[in-house]
Amino acid sequence: xxxxxxxxxxxxxxxxxxxxxxxxxxxxxxxxxLWFVRILIIANVxxxxxxxxxxxxxxTGQISFGHAFxxxxxxxxxxxxxxxxxxxxxxxxxxxxxxxxxxGFLLGYPCLxxxxxxxxxxxxxxxxxxxxxxxxxxxxxxxxMGISGYDGLSSSxxxxxxxxxxxxxxxxxxxxxIVQSRYGLIIRGIRDNEILAESVGVHxxxxxxxxxxLSGLIAGISGAFYAHFLKSITPELLAVDMSILVIIMVIxxxxxxxxxxxxxxxxxxxxxxxxxxxxxxxxxxxxLALIVILFLRPQGLLPWTPKIGARRSG
Amino acid sequence: MxxxxxxxxxxxxxxxxxxxxxxxxxxxxxxxLCFGSYYxxxxxxxxxxxxxxxxxxxxxxxxxxxxxxxxLIHRFxxxxxxxxxxxxxxxxxSLAIAISEGIMFFFGSEYMYVPPLxxxxxxxxGASIAHQRLxxxxxxxxxxxxxxxxxxxxxxxxxxxxxxxxPEVAExxxxxxxxxxxxxxCIGAGLAALGSIMVxxxxxxxxxxxxxxxxxxxxxxxxxxxxxxxGALLAMVVIAFSETLVSFLxxxxxxFRQAVYVIIMVIxxxxxxxxxxxxKEGG
Numbered sequence: 001x002x003x004x005x006x007x008x009x010x011x012x013x014x015x016x017x018x019x020x021x022x023x024x025x026x027x028x029x030x031x032x033x034l035w036f037v038r039i040l041i042i043a044n045v046x047x048x049x050x051x052x053x054x055x056x057x058x059x060t061g062q063i064s065f066g067h068a069f070x071x072x073x074x075x076x077x078x079x080x081x082x083x084x085x086x087x088x089x090x091x092x093x094x095x096x097x098x099x100x101x102x103x104g105f106l107l108g109y110p111c112l113x114x115x116x117x118x119x120x121x122x123x124x125x126x127x128x129x130x131x132x133x134x135x136x137x138x139x140x141x142x143x144x145m146g147i148s149g150y151d152g153l154s155s156s157x158x159x160x161x162x163x164x165x166x167x168x169x170x171x172x173x174x175x176x177x178i179v180q181s182r183y184g185l186i187i188r189g190i191r192d193n194e195i196l197a198e199s200v201g202v203h204x205x206x207x208x209x210x211x212x213x214l215s216g217l218i219a220g221i222s223g224a225f226y227a228h229f230l231k232s233i234t235p236e237l238l239a240v241d242m243s244i245l246v247i248i249m250v251i252x253x254x255x256x257x258x259x260x261x262x263x264x265x266x267x268x269x270x271x272x273x274x275x276x277x278x279x280x281x282x283x284x285x286x287x288l289a290l291i292v293i294l295f296l297r298p299q300g301l302l303p304w305t306p307k308i309g310a311r312r313s314g
Numbered sequence: 315m316x317x318x319x320x321x322x323x324x325x326x327x328x329x330x331x332x333x334x335x336x337x338x339x340x341x342x343x344x345x346x347l348c349f350g351s352y353y354x355x356x357x358x359x360x361x362x363x364x365x366x367x368x369x370x371x372x373x374x375x376x377x378x379x380x381x382x383x384x385x386l387i388h389r390f391x392x393x394x395x396x397x398x399x400x401x402x403x404x405x406x407x408s409l410a411i412a413i414s415e416g417i418m419f420f421f422g423s424e425y426m427y428v429p430p431l432x433x434x435x436x437x438x439x440g441a442s443i444a445h446q447r448l449x450x451x452x453x454x455x456x457x458x459x460x461x462x463x464x465x466x467x468x469x470x471x472x473x474x475x476x477x478x479x480x481p482e483v484a485e486x487x488x489x490x491x492x493x494x495x496x497x498x499x500c501i502g503a504g505l506a507a508l509g510s511i512m513v514x515x516x517x518x519x520x521x522x523x524x525x526x527x528x529x530x531x532x533x534x535x536x537x538x539x540x541x542x543x544x545g546a547l548l549a550m551v552v553i554a555f556s557e558t559l560v561s562f563l564x565x566x567x568x569x570f571r572q573a574v575y576v577i578i579m580v581i582x583x584x585x586x587x588x589x590x591x592x593x594k595e596g597g
Contacts, residue, residue, distance in 0.1 A: 059483070063400055066405070114583050117345055117399045122533055122583055125576040132573030159358060240525065244407050251404070281419060287412035290404055298401075 061191025104216020356507025
């Protein structure tokens with residue numbers, strides 16, 4: 001897996017981060033129209049989602065093929081809390097993030113028993129259980145139609161934009177803080193050599209579960225934000241496409257850094273919006289692009305990511 | 315009795331699909347998630363051509379189309395990534411989604427009805443069984459016995475079994491891994507297409523059925539164990555019986571079909587991570 005081949009973690013340079021932040025913070029000033037701001041908001045949300053996947057896969061090395069479980073789960077949890085229990089939006093979003101964190105914590109346990117391809121299979125399957133429930137309890141979840149008619153975020157696009165900016169900045173900051181702390185060293189140790197990490201006294205299971213929970217929490221809050229921004233959700237948020245989309249974003253941008261997933265999310269979201277007219281063939285373009293990228297530049301599209309080391313088999 | 319016969323025919327139909335996938339996976343260690351696409355492409359090409367060329371030629375034609383698709387995908391894409399299973403999964407999943415979107419583009423996403431090969435129904439022990447199910451069972455049994463014969467009595471089958479057991483040694487004694495691998499991919503895809511043409515008239519045809527097929531295939535591999543065709547068949551019996559039970563016992567339980575597969579899979583992964591017939595290994 002590409003995860004294991006990164007010999008060193010690409011350092012996120014502060015200058016790059018700062019430059020990106022400045023450009024993004026001034027976005028409402030240079031954005032040509034509101035439609036563009038809207039795309040930027042969605043890109044921010046997806047960037048947070050991609051960061052959550054990256055935290056689990058890029059740093060900890062635990063592959064997840066079912067991150068839509070957390071994204072869609074967060075969206076549904078927040079919407080249900082808001083619509084049926086009348087919680088205000090910020091509270092519902094926080095609660096749903098916590099629920100997703102808890103779900104990540106619980107799902108982490110069975111995931112400890114399997115690794116590699118079997119872990120991928122297992123995580124691949126989780127969202128499907130959720131889809132089953134959404135379809136079965138149609139009275140609450142609305143089946144294929146989804147749910148609408150709940151509270152949105154604020155009515156001003158600019159305010160929403162800054163809210164999403166706060167979200168993405170805190171996600172990036174959290175990720176960098178974790179990676180540069182002692183924990184970052186530990187989880188990267190688990191990624192690179194689990195047995196070695198265990199032999200020097202790292203409680204591997206504890207850290208894996210922690211990362212599952214944290215990743216679930218971040219993905220959950222991005223899902224909740226997405227739901228309240230778009231004001232209607234459908235089971236498509238839980239579909240396989242959603243899980244694969246995040247993988248494509250991160251691979252396009254580059255695994256195992258903070259900038260990579262963010263840039264990947266922006267690239268994919270903008271492509272998404274401009275390819276709106278050929279909606280049906282979008283995924284085909286992505287799939288082909290993904291294959292080309294994996295053939296030619298498996299470390300991601302960004303120019304400064306280091307080359308990937310020699311391939312290990314298995 | 316209804317439940318029993320339904321589940322029995324269902325498990326035979328599913329057996330085709332699971333055996334195909336288990337064969338590909340066992341021989342080449344490639345988690346080919348496009349497998350669901352071969353299944354779906356087979357069904358759609360049958361849907362397209364059963365009117366113009368007739369049912370039986372249409373059957374063979376669509377099996378050929380699925381085989382060619384599998385050959386192309388394996389030869390030019392998946393075989394290159396075979397060293398890194400996770401990359402194979404990412405690539406093949408996105409390809410599968412791409413194919414399903416392509417089909418949605420040309421056919422639309424509404425449900426389609428595919429006429430059965432053999433109309434009518436039959437009373438067996440008080441249960442009414444559609445002829446298609448009966449036919450599917452017969453076809454499935456004969457295809458699987460052919461497969462058994464091929465694997466156990468021919469030289470190529472010996473080579474395939476050697477590759478399953480020990481890839482390096484097999485290569486040393488002069489078996490060409492890529493050629494065998496492509497052969498097996500074609501056989502697997504052919505089984506999938508055959509299975510889909512048997513199953514689809516009983517259910518419906520949508521661009522989403524690849525998910526069902528791939529889940530079945532997963533469940534077969536997980537429950538039966540990596541590379542064990544027999545195990546995959548037995549797993550399908552378990553799956554078919556629990557699926558039929560759930561849809562008979564829970565009203566509108568059809569929504570839980572996929573969830574049933576998944577739950578069985580997860581339980582087995584927890585209890586016996588290498589399946590019931592698989593070799594123990596650090597997979």
